[in-house]
Amino acid sequence: MFDLLKGVRVVDLSTIVLGPYATRxxxxxxxxIIKVEPPAGDLFRxxxxxxxxxxxxxxxxxxxxxxxxxLDLARPExxxxxxxxxxxxxxxxxxxxxxxxxxxxxxYEAIRAARPDIVYCSARGFGGGELGNDPAYDDCIQAASxxxxxxxxxxxxxxxxxxxxxxxxxxxxAFAVAAGLAARARTGAGxxxxxxxxxAMVSFLMVEQLGGESFDPPRGPTGYGRxxxxxxxxxxxxxxxxxxxPYTLGHWRQYFEMVGRADLADDxxxxxxxxRGANIDMLYExxxxxxxxxxxxxxxxxxxxxxxxxxxxxxxxxxLADPHLASVGMFRPLDHPQEGRLRSVRSPFxxxxxxxxxxxxxPALGADGDRILQEIGLTPEERRALPQAGxxx
Numbered sequence: 367m368f369d370l371l372k373g374v375r376v377v378d379l380s381t382i383v384l385g386p387y388a389t390r391x392x393x394x395x396x397x398x399i400i401k402v403e404p405p406a407g408d409l410f411r412x413x414x415x416x417x418x419x420x421x422x423x424x425x426x427x428x429x430x431x432x433x434x435x436x437l438d439l440a441r442p443e444x445x446x447x448x449x450x451x452x453x454x455x456x457x458x459x460x461x462x463x464x465x466x467x468x469x470x471x472x473x474y475e476a477i478r479a480a481r482p483d484i485v486y487c488s489a490r491g492f493g494g495g496e497l498g499n500d501p502a503y504d505d506c507i508q509a510a511s512x513x514x515x516x517x518x519x520x521x522x523x524x525x526x527x528x529x530x531x532x533x534x535x536x537x538x539x540a541f542a543v544a545a546g547l548a549a550r551a552r553t554g555a556g557x558x559x560x561x562x563x564x565x566a567m568v569s570f571l572m573v574e575q576l577g578g579e580s581f582d583p584p585r586g587p588t589g590y591g592r593x594x595x596x597x598x599x600x601x602x603x604x605x606x607x608x609x610x611x612p613y614t615l616g617h618w619r620q621y622f623e624m625v626g627r628a629d630l631a632d633d634x635x636x637x638x639x640x641x642r643g644a645n646i647d648m649l650y651e652x653x654x655x656x657x658x659x660x661x662x663x664x665x666x667x668x669x670x671x672x673x674x675x676x677x678x679x680x681x682x683x684x685x686l687a688d689p690h691l692a693s694v695g696m697f698r699p700l701d702h703p704q705e706g707r708l709r710s711v712r713s714p715f716x717x718x719x720x721x722x723x724x725x726x727x728x729p730a731l732g733a734d735g736d737r738i739l740q741e742i743g744l745t746p747e748e749r750r751a752l753p754q755a756g757x758x759x
Contacts, residue, residue, distance in 0.1 A: 393431030493562030
């Protein structure tokens with residue numbers, strides 16, 4: 367954990383992955399994240415694998431560097447406590463539908479009344495429009511955004527086997543919070559930013575996939591030809607698979623020298639960037655034909671020596687033993703007060719000139735409740751009254 371956001375307090379009512387992933391990043395940079403949960407807790411606590419009676423791995427990984435307060439917002443006493451907490455906060459985050467937030471009394475106007483300069487950031491499936499009140503999860507957005515169709519196998523759409531859209535939207539949400547804080551530092555005014563998953567994912571994909579439709583009139587169809595080539599794939603080596611990515615003219619010339627095809631080094635289909643793009647199937651097919659002559663390790667050594675981008679095709683298990691990740695300390699042991707010994711994945715960021723402090727493990731449900739309520743000035747009598755309203759001390 368770093369301290370770039372030290373002193374920033376975030377009240378986080380988000381659940382599952384999108385919001386918690388975003389606020390985890392804010393916590394990694396030193397923001398104080400107060401995770402406000404209903405009495406049953408974030409549903410993602412129950413996602414397995416996990417130890418009996420404990421929280422699931424996904425929850426533990428998405429909720430480090432946070433504190434937990436339980437509030438049953440259906441109770442007026444709990445909502446009053448939340449607004450007192452908001453009055454001490456800089457940022458308010460949730461991933462509810464607008465109607466649900468308004469029904470609970472935590473829409474933008476209600477929160478702004480408690481803290482006029484609040485940076486209020488929300489995330490939902492669809493931003494306004496005819497689908498604005500529809501619920502959505504990652505699979506729905508992978509389908510709607512075109513991601514599943516792009517990731518097809520023989521024309522059959524496939525979901526990417528990670529919670530891609532939640533995490534892409536989470537990155538957008540974290541950036542929105544940072545932008546809101548920067549604007550408030552400059553102007554003194556808060557703001558309200560909506561970060562819908564669908565629009566975030568369409569924006570993410572269409573950087574290159576808008577293709578020829580970027581122009582009026584169009585200069586071709588949507589899509590990026592190199593990416594849709596059937597020959598763009600991990601290539602089979604003698605003992606596994608490898609990714610090989612010659613990109614510049616220099617890369618291609620080096621590659622052709624390496625595989626004994628120097629005749630192609632000055633071929634216009636290679637030397638001219640536009641022709642190289644038009645003939646990418648032919649070029650990638652050469653890589654596919656050449657790759658089985660060496661082992662993956664042999665290719666890695668030769669390609670890296672030539673400066674040609676490449677990588678082995680790792681499994682998730684391979685990552686745990688990857689030499690580079692070991693050298694940068696990507697996986698760390700972490701002792702959790704309830705869960706015992708854990709393996710954690712550190713923040714990917716490096717901040718020059720700043721020492722990283724230990725991460726705080728994901729909190730047990732309501733573990734910090736009484737301390738947080740003391741911090742915002744609730745008397746012992748007020749705190750004792752709140753357990754009946756759903757607060758866990």
